[in-house]
Each structure stands twice: as C-alpha cells, then as structure tokens.
Amino acid sequence: MLSSIVAAIALVTLLNVILTIGVVRRLRDQHTVLESLRHQQPGPTVGAVVGDFAGAATTGHSITPKSLAGRETLVAFFSNECEPCRTKLPRFVNYVIQQQLAKHDVLAVVVGQERDSSEFVSQLAPVCTVATEEFKGEIAAAFQVSSYPTTVRLRSEGGNLVVSEIDVDLDAAAAL
Template sequence: MPFLIAAVILVGALCALDLALTLSVIKRLREHTELLAGARQRPRHIEVGTEIGGFDTTTIDGERLLPGMLPEQTLVAFFSPDCEPCRTKLPSFVEHARHHPDGRAGVLAVVIGDTVQSAGFVSELSPVARVVVEERDGALSAAFDTHSYPTILRVERAGDGLVVADNQVRLDQPTSAAA
C-alpha cells in the first residue's frame, strides 16, 4: 500500500509540473503572437507623402550630406549585400540612375553593412550615385524609416524638408518620365 501511495503522489507531482510548463508555454506563445502582430502592422514600404526625418551623414567620398543638399527630385535606394533581391535589382537600378536628369547628384544610394562586405555594391553604385555605407538603423535608415531591402524611392523637396513622391519606382521607365 505505501508503494501505491508513493506512485499516486509521484504521478500527481508530474501532472502539476506538466500543467505549470504548459501554462508557461501558452504565455510565451501569446507574447510572441503580439510581437508578430506588431511587426506585421509596420508598412513594408514607406508611404507616399511621408516626410523624411532629418539626417547628417557623410558619403564614401567624404562629402557631408544633409536633407537640404539634395536636388529638387532625388532617387534614393537602400541595398544590403546580404539580400538576394538587392543583387538582382542592382544592375537595373544602376542603368536607371545613369540617366537621371541631375546626374550623380540626383541619386543617393545607401548600402547597409560594413565597408568590406559592401565593397562590391559601392564599386557598382559609385559612378552613378552618391553612396553612403552605414549599419542598420544608421542616420539615413532612421530618417527614411527603412527596414526592408531593396527600397527604391523618389523624394522631392517640400518646404524645408523632403517627402516621398514615389515608393514604387519603376526601373524600366526613363527617369525623366517618372519625375
């Protein structure tokens, strides 16, 4: 009989432990569900008409870059060397940027990553754009609220700042026709 009592107590303790673990897993799943729901609510693209925040950064050529230094209409692109779609889209972007009415001054390319990792992108982009290499959440990424790559935008001057004029730039159309 003592053996039976010990077995019942052991099974009861195991059931209580299992219940406690199950409840903690359910709690964690609810927390993760809330986090994922919040992540899905963030728009994938920055919306047209969104004001761009302020920034103060330096290009790879050592040129200081502030919002007021960009031309009336500027093509802005964010690329990451870790991103396969970025590698695929890079040649068409370079060809599109080559024909920008303001030339190299009217195109801003931001490469997200370290200098060594970004070297290939920088060498392709430098002839057609002012290039900035920065880490994630750098000055330009924060100002443009960019979290996905590639992101290609057309921004224009609005008063003292910049606003997004186009968030789905078609690289197969001439630059001047999209302006």
C-alpha cells in the same frame, strides 16, 4: 448490420462537419491577420516627411536633408546581405544611366558591414552619390526603411524632404 453501417456513416459525417467548421474558423482568423498586415505598409510612404539625418558619402561629402533639398532626388537602399538587392542593383544602375540622372541627384545607401560593401559601392559610385552605414543606421531610420531593396523619389516641399514615389519602376526606362 445495416444499422451499424448507417451509424458509422453518420459518425464520419458528423466528424467531417466538425473538422470543416474548424478549418473555416481558422481560415477566417488567418484572413483577418493578413488583412491587418496588408494595411500596415512597412517603410516609407508617399507623402511622408523624411526625418533628420547626417551621413557621409564615400567621397567624404556630408549628406543631410539640406544637401538633398531643392531638387528631385532618387534614393535607393541596398543591403550587401540581400539577394534581391544583388538582382536589383544592375537594374538600378541601368535606370540611372538611361534616365541620364545627374550623379548628385541620386543617392544610394548600402547598408551592412562596411568591409562587405565594396562590390556594391564600386558599381554604384560611377552613377550616383553613395553612402554606407550599419543596419539601423541614421539615414535608413530617417527614411523609415525596413526592407531592402527600397527605392524612393523625393521632392522638396515647404523646407522638408517629402517622399513622392516609392518602389520606383526601374524597368520604365527599358520600355521606352
């Protein structure tokens, strides 16, 4: 009787060791995958040169790299289908107002179905230049935007537009 209890405990212990080794291997595999993802930064990166694009503002003015060149520009990408965008939109508008940025120094691109963009456009138009485009549009592609909302600051460098800041801290103005 005692020997069968000892054998059962030994079997349970062996099974526990085998399962623990399996769990540790799985955690190491997941850690490797997470590490590789952490080093892949989606979207624009600081120092990246913005590609060529041609778009139109809701006012009809053309938007190209040349039209943004020569000054620091704040650019934001919102999707009208994105809940975090709805949360960030008022903070963005407030930031532009508090920083007293000129309307032509701020570009907001609303991505998605144009008929669904009116709510975003109406809030953004008083404080910045606004463009709308479909998903995978020319402007978002030039900036390498892959998630929304995205905010970047640009500078001109050697005739190119270069990303100088990503994920602009929109709460910085409120802290002053």
